[in-house]
Amino acid sequence: MSSIDHTHDPALTSWVESANAPDTDFPVQNLPFGRFRVEDDPEWRIGVAIGDQVLDLRGAGLINHSDMNRLIRLKPETRRELRAQISAGLATGSAQAGRWERHLHAQSAVEPGLPCEIRDYTDFYIGIHHATAVGKLFRPDNPLLPNYEWVPIGYHGRASTLQVSGRDFHRPKGQVKAADAAAPVLGPSQRLDLELELGFVIGRPNAMGHAIPLAEAEDHLFGVTLFNDWSARDLQAWEYQPLGPFLSKNFASTLSAWMVTLDALAPFRTALRRPAGHPDPLPYLDTEANRRSGAMDIDLDVLLQTRAMRDAGVPPEVISRSNAAEAAFWTPAQLVAHHTVNGCALSAGDLFGSGTLSGPLREQAGSLLEMTEGGKRAITLANGETRSFLQDGDRIQLRGRCARDGFRSIGFGDCSATVLPAL
Amino acid sequence: MSSIDHTHDPALTSWVESANAPDTDFPVQNLPFGRFRVEDDPEWRIGVAIGDQVLDLRGAGLINHSDMNRLIRLKPETRRELRAQISAGLATGSAQAGRWERHLHAQSAVEPGLPCEIRDYTDFYIGIHHATAVGKLFRPDNPLLPNYEWVPIGYHGRASTLQVSGRDFHRPKGQVKAADAAAPVLGPSQRLDLELELGFVIGRPNAMGHAIPLAEAEDHLFGVTLFNDWSARDLQAWEYQPLGPFLSKNFASTLSAWMVTLDALAPFRTALRRPAGHPDPLPYLDTEANRRSGAMDIDLDVLLQTRAMRDAGVPPEVISRSNAAEAAFWTPAQLVAHHTVNGCALSAGDLFGSGTLSGPLREQAGSLLEMTEGGKRAITLANGETRSFLQDGDRIQLRGRCARDGFRSIGFGDCSATVLPAL
Numbered sequence: 001m002s003s004i005d006h007t008h009d010p011a012l013t014s015w016v017e018s019a020n021a022p023d024t025d026f027p028v029q030n031l032p033f034g035r036f037r038v039e040d041d042p043e044w045r046i047g048v049a050i051g052d053q054v055l056d057l058r059g060a061g062l063i064n065h066s067d068m069n070r071l072i073r074l075k076p077e078t079r080r081e082l083r084a085q086i087s088a089g090l091a092t093g094s095a096q097a098g099r100w101e102r103h104l105h106a107q108s109a110v111e112p113g114l115p116c117e118i119r120d121y122t123d124f125y126i127g128i129h130h131a132t133a134v135g136k137l138f139r140p141d142n143p144l145l146p147n148y149e150w151v152p153i154g155y156h157g158r159a160s161t162l163q164v165s166g167r168d169f170h171r172p173k174g175q176v177k178a179a180d181a182a183a184p185v186l187g188p189s190q191r192l193d194l195e196l197e198l199g200f201v202i203g204r205p206n207a208m209g210h211a212i213p214l215a216e217a218e219d220h221l222f223g224v225t226l227f228n229d230w231s232a233r234d235l236q237a238w239e240y241q242p243l244g245p246f247l248s249k250n251f252a253s254t255l256s257a258w259m260v261t262l263d264a265l266a267p268f269r270t271a272l273r274r275p276a277g278h279p280d281p282l283p284y285l286d287t288e289a290n291r292r293s294g295a296m297d298i299d300l301d302v303l304l305q306t307r308a309m310r311d312a313g314v315p316p317e318v319i320s321r322s323n324a325a326e327a328a329f330w331t332p333a334q335l336v337a338h339h340t341v342n343g344c345a346l347s348a349g350d351l352f353g354s355g356t357l358s359g360p361l362r363e364q365a366g367s368l369l370e371m372t373e374g375g376k377r378a379i380t381l382a383n384g385e386t387r388s389f390l391q392d393g394d395r396i397q398l399r400g401r402c403a404r405d406g407f408r409s410i411g412f413g414d415c416s417a418t419v420l421p422a423l
Numbered sequence: 424m425s426s427i428d429h430t431h432d433p434a435l436t437s438w439v440e441s442a443n444a445p446d447t448d449f450p451v452q453n454l455p456f457g458r459f460r461v462e463d464d465p466e467w468r469i470g471v472a473i474g475d476q477v478l479d480l481r482g483a484g485l486i487n488h489s490d491m492n493r494l495i496r497l498k499p500e501t502r503r504e505l506r507a508q509i510s511a512g513l514a515t516g517s518a519q520a521g522r523w524e525r526h527l528h529a530q531s532a533v534e535p536g537l538p539c540e541i542r543d544y545t546d547f548y549i550g551i552h553h554a555t556a557v558g559k560l561f562r563p564d565n566p567l568l569p570n571y572e573w574v575p576i577g578y579h580g581r582a583s584t585l586q587v588s589g590r591d592f593h594r595p596k597g598q599v600k601a602a603d604a605a606a607p608v609l610g611p612s613q614r615l616d617l618e619l620e621l622g623f624v625i626g627r628p629n630a631m632g633h634a635i636p637l638a639e640a641e642d643h644l645f646g647v648t649l650f651n652d653w654s655a656r657d658l659q660a661w662e663y664q665p666l667g668p669f670l671s672k673n674f675a676s677t678l679s680a681w682m683v684t685l686d687a688l689a690p691f692r693t694a695l696r697r698p699a700g701h702p703d704p705l706p707y708l709d710t711e712a713n714r715r716s717g718a719m720d721i722d723l724d725v726l727l728q729t730r731a732m733r734d735a736g737v738p739p740e741v742i743s744r745s746n747a748a749e750a751a752f753w754t755p756a757q758l759v760a761h762h763t764v765n766g767c768a769l770s771a772g773d774l775f776g777s778g779t780l781s782g783p784l785r786e787q788a789g790s791l792l793e794m795t796e797g798g799k800r801a802i803t804l805a806n807g808e809t810r811s812f813l814q815d816g817d818r819i820q821l822r823g824r825c826a827r828d829g830f831r832s833i834g835f836g837d838c839s840a841t842v843l844p845a846l
Binding site (some may be wrong): 119120122125132135138145147151153155156157158159160161169170172173174175177183184185186208209210211227232235237238239240241242243245246247248250251252279280283284310314337339341342343344345346347394421 | 453487534542543544548558561562568570573574576577578579581582583584592593595597598600605606607608609629632633634657658661662663664665666667668669671673674705706707739761762765766767768769770773812827846
């Protein structure tokens, strides 16, 4: 497990001035990892975000390769040593300042990539308020299935269409069938939705056949991102039985560019805020440490900017606010332990989506499906526009932020993309 | 589309004598691609199987790299040129015989690898008799869901636990819940099963957002393998609602080592033998060519060898015989067109599992679940042993074979693995 150390000292400041702005996502207490390219060099580099800059780790002499999927395999103690080195070198008064300065690039001037090469991608379903609300729409009489309180429900997704924040995508087409129609038709989705999720990136792999015990699970987790699992609800309703969602989900998903490490998140660990009335987990999913601090206290926002708002210079509008520790029924470590209990082999660069992290209230919903009760109650924006589902030109942004008295707040950077018309 | 040419001439023989044996899977008319390693060299090589030998393509000067995921991206016409070159060089009387002979390795002396690096893996459900039989067990009143006759049902699987034939695996553990129990328990699966499938390997990718029309779909398919999608039925029954199978499937899957190319399969293309009473597919899944010859006439066998049989020197026993064209409700090209109709990007090295290819009769079932009617009617082997589901030490082998009057028969090689005890 990560613990709080001098890298979290709220008094620390950086010689990179923008890292000292109160509202930056990337103060020197954060130090998230990502990949970027600069003009005239096609190679991806490994960087750490600091204020509005990114530090080229290889350029600064901190690592001797550019392979993020190798870096994230580091043992936890080695990873923490690297973090301590970066923290010390970026701190005000550091002797490295002069030498490292020329390895800083403005984030606005570089091209961000996916934070690592994503191997297998699994999407979980840990948002119990989401599962209950969606269950009501699909199965009014049976919203939360009996396995939900025992099994961290998950399913496999598609890695090839994961994109980094800022890459737009086309509205998907697919088969949809009206309830009263005899046959389905092929057409653009009319019920395109977002899903507010976190992404958990696996660092250290396990050998096939060998389960990872819950107590060791966080040693295999490298970092956390924002994640938008775009969903076509009309395609989903028609295709998902009996084997689960497929084309309704695999046309695009958006990942933020920066992996906030479990080390950076150490001050913001907390207990899950599970609703009452559920049994204790089976022993392989239960430790005292996991109960006490297995969850992550991350505030999450969903923002929408329509084309009309963009044209009028109106900034994105918050349409939902949630919190990961309140929304989640399972912790990231429980997901690792469950995913491997059958011997499944995880790889460096696997991505776990959390599932939609909705709070219990409508204004805390992580999807339009929930906010609009299946499209029946459109939301009204400040400019008078309404939305049941996403329209072409809509841009969705996710934000994440950790705050705790006595600690410097950290954030997750941008996770946004715009819906382009169907091709 | 591939067509029949001189490489399929049944009169062709090879200077590699074992390729002329009547029962070989790999006569000179086949020429399937795979990867292998030889002792003292850790690098994977690209080979073509011929009789009981494998030809090292780079050694023979036919290609200048060892990257199968690059080779399978070849344009169809370039791929066919390469096939014609290999065919001519291996044919009796070829001028290459002397030079190529030292680039032959006995298959028994090399280590086979997965035929390419598998990127995303999708499992389909095209076996209509399987879907009906399994549907009866899970939903007696509603075996075949209304979407089945319209949608090529599929879901994403896990690539990291795909193994090449010959690699054994441990029985998975997982949560199971007895119907009359208040809570699930964690334990080794008691209902471990096989699934007789074909694997379709994607060669040429498509750009994200751009659907592949059915008429071009086969240009994106490189080859076909045997595929065993091991399944833990007790884990599956408890976990699969509402998002589909997960830990019940992702502990291990076994792929044969050789990709039989669509070019080699050209003489064995046929119409689907769909049961009557289903509607025509939607236009994006329907062409005249696909109706006429979209399916593959591949005879399939499942063989079981228990530990007791192995100890007594008894060979594997056939427990089921099926045929892909009779079992399948959708063609491989329809799977490509459907998978991309929403803009999903396919990659070189993606694997599509067909789903279990059962015939309509019990002795044609591609899984024990069907053969034993959910475990209620055990099968009896020739030595008197019975099986409801697989026991530790059981070895399952899949075989595939194409035969047609006027053509040389070809086969798929071995696809086998043994169940090891749970760890």
